[in-house]
Every structure is written in C-alpha cells, then in structure tokens.
Amino acid sequence: MDLDPxxxxxxxxxxxxxxxxxLTSGRAAMSRRRLLRLGSLAAGGAALAACGxxxxxxxxxxxxxxxxxxxxxxxxxxxxxxxxxxxVDDKNKKKRPTxxxxxxxxxxxxxxxxxxxxxxxxxxxxxPQLAAGQxxxxxxxxxxDWMAGRIIRQGWAQRLDPAHMxxxxxxxxxxxxxxAHDPGRQFSYPWAGTACVVAxxxxxxxxxxxxxxxxxxxxxxxKGRVSMLTEMTDTMGLAMLDTGIDPQKFTARDFDRTxxxxxxxxxxxxxxxxxxxxxxxxxxxxxxxACLAWAGDIVQLRIDNPDVEFALPESxxxxxxxxxxxxxKARHRANAxxxxxxxxxxxxxxxxxxxxxxxxxxxxxxAEMEKIDKDxxxxxxxxxxxxxxxxxxxxxxxxxxxxxxxENKFAKLIGA
Amino acid sequence: xxxxxxxxxxxAAPPTGTGPLSxxxxxxxxxxxxxxxxxxxxxxYWLLLPAGLWLALxxxxxxxxxxxxxxxxxSLEDGFRVTWDFTNYSDALAMYGPHFxxxxxxxxxxxxxxxxIGYPLAxxxxxxxxxxxxxxxxxxxxxxxxxxxxxxxAWKTILSDAGPVVGVLKSLHVLxxxxxxxxxxxxxxxxxxxxxxxGLTYNFLPFMILPxxxxxxxxxxxxxxxxxDLYATPATVxxxxxxxxxxxxxxxxxxxxxxxxSGDYINAQLLGSPNTQMVGNAIQKQFLNVLDYxxxxxxxxxxxxxxxxxxxVYMRKAGTEELV
Numbered sequence: 001m002d003l004d005p006x007x008x009x010x011x012x013x014x015x016x017x018x019x020x021x022x023l024t025s026g027r028a029a030m031s032r033r034r035l036l037r038l039g040s041l042a043a044g045g046a047a048l049a050a051c052g053x054x055x056x057x058x059x060x061x062x063x064x065x066x067x068x069x070x071x072x073x074x075x076x077x078x079x080x081x082x083x084x085x086x087x088v089d090d091k092n093k094k095k096r097p098t099x100x101x102x103x104x105x106x107x108x109x110x111x112x113x114x115x116x117x118x119x120x121x122x123x124x125x126x127x128p129q130l131a132a133g134q135x136x137x138x139x140x141x142x143x144x145d146w147m148a149g150r151i152i153r154q155g156w157a158q159r160l161d162p163a164h165m166x167x168x169x170x171x172x173x174x175x176x177x178x179x180a181h182d183p184g185r186q187f188s189y190p191w192a193g194t195a196c197v198v199a200x201x202x203x204x205x206x207x208x209x210x211x212x213x214x215x216x217x218x219x220x221x222x223k224g225r226v227s228m229l230t231e232m233t234d235t236m237g238l239a240m241l242d243t244g245i246d247p248q249k250f251t252a253r254d255f256d257r258t259x260x261x262x263x264x265x266x267x268x269x270x271x272x273x274x275x276x277x278x279x280x281x282x283x284x285x286x287x288x289x290a291c292l293a294w295a296g297d298i299v300q301l302r303i304d305n306p307d308v309e310f311a312l313p314e315s316x317x318x319x320x321x322x323x324x325x326x327x328x329k330a331r332h333r334a335n336a337x338x339x340x341x342x343x344x345x346x347x348x349x350x351x352x353x354x355x356x357x358x359x360x361x362x363x364x365x366x367a368e369m370e371k372i373d374k375d376x377x378x379x380x381x382x383x384x385x386x387x388x389x390x391x392x393x394x395x396x397x398x399x400x401x402x403x404x405x406x407e408n409k410f411a412k413l414i415g416a
Numbered sequence: 417x418x419x420x421x422x423x424x425x426x427x428a429a430p431p432t433g434t435g436p437l438s439x440x441x442x443x444x445x446x447x448x449x450x451x452x453x454x455x456x457x458x459x460x461y462w463l464l465l466p467a468g469l470w471l472a473l474x475x476x477x478x479x480x481x482x483x484x485x486x487x488x489x490x491s492l493e494d495g496f497r498v499t500w501d502f503t504n505y506s507d508a509l510a511m512y513g514p515h516f517x518x519x520x521x522x523x524x525x526x527x528x529x530x531x532x533i534g535y536p537l538a539x540x541x542x543x544x545x546x547x548x549x550x551x552x553x554x555x556x557x558x559x560x561x562x563x564x565x566x567x568x569x570a571w572k573t574i575l576s577d578a579g580p581v582v583g584v585l586k587s588l589h590v591l592x593x594x595x596x597x598x599x600x601x602x603x604x605x606x607x608x609x610x611x612x613x614x615g616l617t618y619n620f621l622p623f624m625i626l627p628x629x630x631x632x633x634x635x636x637x638x639x640x641x642x643x644x645d646l647y648a649t650p651a652t653v654x655x656x657x658x659x660x661x662x663x664x665x666x667x668x669x670x671x672x673x674x675x676x677x678s679g680d681y682i683n684a685q686l687l688g689s690p691n692t693q694m695v696g697n698a699i700q701k702q703f704l705n706v707l708d709y710x711x712x713x714x715x716x717x718x719x720x721x722x723x724x725x726x727x728x729v730y731m732r733k734a735g736t737e738e739l740v
Contacts, residue, residue, distance in 0.1 A: 415693040
C-alpha cells in the first residue's frame, strides 16, 4: 500500500516513525521493550496465547504525552456515542442493562450522551478544543475508523494501557488488530463493526433480486426508487468496488471516475435520495425499492418485515469499524479503559450485539449469543463467517486535505 | 425583520414617565427635579437597552463573525485566516448558482400558493366565521404544537408512492399534467419539485394567514355597506375596498413566508431528491460535512444579500406606511 506522506501530518517525529514502521513491517517492528511489556501481561494471566497479533503496548518512551488522569478520585466517565447504539431495557427505556451493570461493578458513574450524529459534524465540534489543548469534556468517544484515524494521526487520542484492559486485549478478534488507521490498536478499540451492503424490498421489486451496485445505478426497472447514503466513505466505497476499484488503495482519479458514474445516475433521476439513517421507513414501505444500507439496520428491519432482503455484492462490500477513543486531555482515561474492557467480556458483548445488531468484534461472544438468541448467533451480518469476512473491504485512510476535497465533491453530487 | 422590528421600537421610544427609573427617584428639592428631568430623558434608552444588548449579542456579533469568516481562507487543520479572499463568493456562485435560483423559485411559488390559499381562508375567518372564528384560528395555529420536522415527515407518509393521494391523482391523470410541466415524474409525488413546493407551502401557510387575518379583521364593515350603497358589485367592493385595506397583511404575510422559505432546507431534504436541493442544503453541507466554513459563510451572505435586495425592492413597490 502506497502511503500518502500527508497522512503523517501533525505527528511528532518519533511517533510518525513508529507508525510508519508498524504499517510497513507490522509485527517485525516490535521493540524489545514492547516484548517485555507483553511478557509481563501474559504472566498476568491474560489469555494472550490465543491471539495472533497482540495489540501493541505503549512504546513511545519519553516523548509520549500522557495526560494527567483523575480516574481514581473522580469516579465518573463521560461517554459520547451515536443514537440507538447501546442496549436499552425493553420495559424501561431509561435503563441500559449492560451500562448499568458496568456502573454497579466499577462504581463509575457513566454520563452517557448520544451527541454524535455525523463524523464530520462531531469533528467540527470538538476540533477547536483539541487543537487548543483543552479538555473536550468527553472521556470516551465513538467515531468511524477513518475519523478515528485522523484524530490519532493528529496526536489527539490518548494511548490506551493494555494492562488496564485484559479482556479487550485477549478478546479482540484478530482481524481487527491490524487496522490501517491504528496498527496494533494502541489508541482505539472497536465498539462495533459496520458493513455497508445492498438491500431491497422484495415486494417493491416484484420478487426481482437486486445484488449489485450496477443495478442500483443503471437498472431502469429501479428508476427513482433507489437511495444511497450521505456517508461518503460508504457510498463511494461500494460504488468503487462495483467499478472495479479497490477502496483500500484508490487514487484521486479513481475517485473522480466513480463520482462521474454516480453523477450520471443522479442526472438520470435514477437515485431518489441520499439519506442518513432515515432510509429505513421508505425501504419498509417500498417507496425505496433498493438501496445501500447498513447491515445492522437491515437485521433489525428484517425482524419486522420479511420482504426486506440484503445482498453482499459479488464485487465486495464495505467494511469498517466504529472505534472508541479517549480524546487528549480527557480526565478519566482509566475509567474509560475499564469500560472498554467491560464490553470485551463475551457475555456483555453478546448482550450489546443482540440489541444493536451490528458486527460484534469480541471473540467468544457468539457462544454467549446462542444463549440469548439462536437466530442472531447464526446471522452472518452480526457474526460473519470466513467467506463473508473475506469479501469485506475497508476504505483507506485519507489525509485531512484530501478528505476535504473528496467530501466537497461528494457534497456537490448529493446536492445535485 | 424590518416589518416586525419597527412597531416594537416605535412603541418603546416615547418617554412614558412611568418607567421604573423615574418613579423610583422621588426627591423634593430643585436639583432633584433637574436630575429627574435628565434621567427622564434617558429613560427610553434604558428601556431600549435589553433589546439593544440582545441584538448586539445575537445578531451584530455573529453577523460580523460570519462576515469575517466569509473572507478567510485556509483549512480546518491549519486554521482559517482573514485574507480578504473574495473568491469564496465567486466560487460559491459558480458552484451553487442553480441552488440559489431553485431556492428563490421554490420560495416564490410557495409564497404565491400560500397567498392564494391563505387569503380566502383569512377572509372567511375574519368576516364569515361568526362564532367559529376562535376555533378556526386555533386550527390554523394547531400544527405548531408539533415540531416542524414531524409535520414534514408526516407528509412523507401521506404522499408515499403507494399512498392514497398518489393513487387518486394518478387515476385523475393529474400527475400526467404535472409531469408534462416538469413538476413531477415517474408517477410519483415524493422526491419531485412539486413535493418540495407543497411542503414549503404547507409549513409556512400559518405565517401568511395570521397577518392577513389581523389586517382583514380591522376593516370596518360599514365601509362595505357604504360601497354597496354606492352600487358597487361585491367584486368591486373587494377590488376597491377590501383588498387595498388588507395590503399591509399581504405584504407582511409574503415577507414572513418568502424569507424563511428561501432559506429552508428541511423540506428539500425530506421531500426532495438530489435534483431539488436548495441553497440551505448546500450551506448546511458546507458547514457540517465539508467543514469549509468560509464557503458556507459566503453562501449565507449571498443568500442574505439577495433576500435583502429583493425585499427592499418589493417594499418600495408595495409601500410599507400601512405596515407600521
């Protein structure tokens, strides 16, 4: 993978080098200090032997900035997350079973706020404080991988201490350990995996199967009844795959080529709408016959409406993670680490996944899920099998400038 | 803004002598009276202070902040600096010209529709409703008890492709006519220009009806009798008496409808398609997704300037003496 030098913007030199090294040579880059640290961890009893590539421990040495942690004295945690992204009690909507259990076990009071609606929007909100070196008032935030990568590259994420998170270190599924935006998972842990796939309403298509993005863009049969997502990486990623471009290493020319294809569909009025989460109603009613959709949404919708089907396109689907990060200057890093660790216990992870229905990144959660709901445990959109995993592709990290250019072009597309 | 701001400041201006400051200083000696007179002179300014502060804080300050943003250049990462970069404006116009045009076209159409629907309704409520007047007025305002967003989303269900409205219009061949006019397409209402205009009309209708009603209701009915005594037909009465007297309501109503409608983005987002996005959508995208604040600020200023010019031309033509 060719790496854009802009990707390293804003990183102090040693961190940049370490990052470069871990990207290019991966495991071989492991330093002696890191090995020692890992050794002590293993001695601590964590089931490290089970995992392939263990997440890196702090290796930065003296240059690494560790913000003062007040977790011991202040037993609170400010957690910012997306709406409807945590389990809620069926009877009492104010209760969040797993989160309440964490509070009880740890004695940490969690202030849970659902104030993330869009990666860019949220970035615009916290960026001024991060840039000024101030506390954002949030100890733990959940952002899509590419945005998490940007925060990490700019040095605005605190390095997590694996010693505080034995379950997370042991139970993170292997395939999440080598993420391009955070190699070795030093700064971020996935809250859930996301998959962007093609979905359709059987009734609206008259039983016809829709299995590719080409059909969405060009099949006359679907004219005016197709929606795509306002999330640039998802829509562009799937369209790229369909055009024969790998979203893991596309160029600006590839981007433009794919965009032109989408523009043609917009001009032909083939696409009805670009939407956020609000496509579900219309897919349910059949106003939208086929669309790009997030897998977790479709799992939920299919429970109520058996007409809704999904397809993993032949050309591949877009896979990503929503990652938990501790922003710089946050006062309660240890509390945040404790919470991440709590959710990496298979039982808690299964309960969370049973409610949010997104891809579960925790080893052993499937077995726990079988006790909760057999159907969900078999669902490849929550616990993907090897074949499903193989077809998922990730959107490559972008530098901030590059991303702004892409986002601007994409905004023009979705606003005609 | 001018229309509604004027009466308030007018009302506050004359020194009433009953302000809290003048009553509080009851002193007997001569110097006291002089001081009181001086203070009395200041009273109107004291009374203006809260409004002035409010304006300064929530209008003037953001206004200058945005004005300065609109001539900055740079990126979010390196920070934006004022470089008097007016290309932000020309770029915005070059890129989003169609959006501006569309916004004003949709807003103007919606305003005309509001007037055509709202006037008869306001007339009915003011002159013919009798004891139902109160109830009818409440019904006009009732939609405000639910949020703007919910109301617009409800229209999505009503106008849905398989819904009754589309079914009826299809069987009456109305959709054929509208699609000939380019207002709809593919036998549906949602995601068409017509749906966006209808949404705007619906959402801003009360802003048209209420000022119309208040100016119609003030008309002295004996004027109608006098006109009829002079052998005017009902149509002439309306043309020569009622309508001219209701003009302030028409002006206020059109302004209250047109201005917010041209900046609206909810209707275009929920009821429209990528081909019907308005300038509000473009500004929202630039501010929240692209994070190009200068471009967004420049677009806001262009929108504001166009509205300001259009409104002042309109006010000059229509006259505002009656408005205050």
